[in-house]
Amino acid sequence: MPNIEAASPHTMNTYGRLPIALDHGDGVYLWDVNGKRYLDGLAGIAVNTLGHNHPKLVPALQDQVAKIIHSSNYYHVPNQEKLASKLVQISGMTNVFFGSTGLEANEAAIKLARKYGHDRGIARPEIVVYEKAFHGRSIATLSATGNEKVQKGFGPLVEGFIRVPMNDIDALRKATDGNPNVVAVMFETIQGEGGINQMRIDYLQKVRALCNVKDWLLIIDEVQCGMGRTGKWFAHQWAGIVPDVMPLAKGLGSGVPIAAVVAGPKAADIFQPGNHGTTFGGNPLAMRAGVETIRIMEEDGLLENAARVGARLKQTLARELGGLKEVVEIRGQGLMIGVELARPCGVLTQRAAEAGLLISVTADTVVRLLPPLILTERQADDIVAILAPLVKQFLAE
Numbered sequence: 001m002p003n004i005e006a007a008s009p010h011t012m013n014t015y016g017r018l019p020i021a022l023d024h025g026d027g028v029y030l031w032d033v034n035g036k037r038y039l040d041g042l043a044g045i046a047v048n049t050l051g052h053n054h055p056k057l058v059p060a061l062q063d064q065v066a067k068i069i070h071s072s073n074y075y076h077v078p079n080q081e082k083l084a085s086k087l088v089q090i091s092g093m094t095n096v097f098f099g100s101t102g103l104e105a106n107e108a109a110i111k112l113a114r115k116y117g118h119d120r121g122i123a124r125p126e127i128v129v130y131e132k133a134f135h136g137r138s139i140a141t142l143s144a145t146g147n148e149k150v151q152k153g154f155g156p157l158v159e160g161f162i163r164v165p166m167n168d169i170d171a172l173r174k175a176t177d178g179n180p181n182v183v184a185v186m187f188e189t190i191q192g193e194g195g196i197n198q199m200r201i202d203y204l205q206k207v208r209a210l211c212n213v214k215d216w217l218l219i220i221d222e223v224q225c226g227m228g229r230t231g232k233w234f235a236h237q238w239a240g241i242v243p244d245v246m247p248l249a250k251g252l253g254s255g256v257p258i259a260a261v262v263a264g265p266k267a268a269d270i271f272q273p274g275n276h277g278t279t280f281g282g283n284p285l286a287m288r289a290g291v292e293t294i295r296i297m298e299e300d301g302l303l304e305n306a307a308r309v310g311a312r313l314k315q316t317l318a319r320e321l322g323g324l325k326e327v328v329e330i331r332g333q334g335l336m337i338g339v340e341l342a343r344p345c346g347v348l349t350q351r352a353a354e355a356g357l358l359i360s361v362t363a364d365t366v367v368r369l370l371p372p373l374i375l376t377e378r379q380a381d382d383i384v385a386i387l388a389p390l391v392k393q394f395l396a397e
């Protein structure tokens, strides 16, 4: 496909796209319109949980499309209850609201927190958020996001957010000390867009305890790090804690747009009829995708796979790149891995693609890997075999 850059004159110029048009996929491989093959190290940004053309998912979705795609929330959608009960079971929480995108799930979480405050007589509720956080690009969620590039040009921002650094319980205490308007703390267990930055286990436990004492809602955005990616259903489960509100999206439907806000007992009854809603949320196609994704993940042991193959991937990366001077850190958990370099390395996305590997670079300096959870150890080795020489070459320039 020559001149692919000029091929989209009518779509808004919102993305820095690579000059590639993907045509189809199978497993962890994708082919572009010219027939070139790529190893998928990104899964559509943590979306394609089961890879592409999955032999169990595709027939289920075909069946669903032929039955009913959309009906509206004027009527019951049986698979909403089926998926909700499954999410409740794997999260240890109680009730679910369905939407279609990550920002929508976070928007609902922010509304829940604000109404939680209003219900308790707090007229101007405030939510603690974090440096380098990413929660989406609606006006409220970009205000919660800790990245000026996302916010620039869209002021005035929504008020009611207090920003603190990660992993610093004293900073959180100090920022909220004596403030009666705080209603919630909101963060990603592992920041995705911010550069694969992990909340420490002890910090997670301390924030959970503080929220209990203060009666704040703990909102954990698992949109990117959730749905099995780290080797547990949700990344915060490594700390043995349970949030009060948990936005989900990306990997939940293995490619079909879907989001969910899962709520525990403190937040499950905040929304009453008329408080919230969305046209596409919980539609039959998305619900079927969610139900089947979780079923297949369980049947095929994909949590264990993510943990095992992820550990191998990180180890192999560490062996190949760990000692190098400008490799700052190799971090992450399961199949959510970042390699931080000492300087901006965005050019590596293009070079990797040319070499047949899809990755992303986030926060300017962090090579990010989010492959499908069906990745095998051998395919993990293949990722490193393509990536490591490119990183070495880049660092030698």
Ligand SMILES: *Cc1c(COP(=O)(O)O)cnc(C)c1O
Pocket: 100, 101, 102, 103, 104, 106, 134, 135, 136, 137, 188, 192, 193, 221, 222, 223, 224, 225, 249, 250
């Ligand atoms: C991607 C992402 C979002 C936003 O999801 P969209 O579907 O793009 O709106 C929110 N939070 C986190 C942690 C994300 O990674």
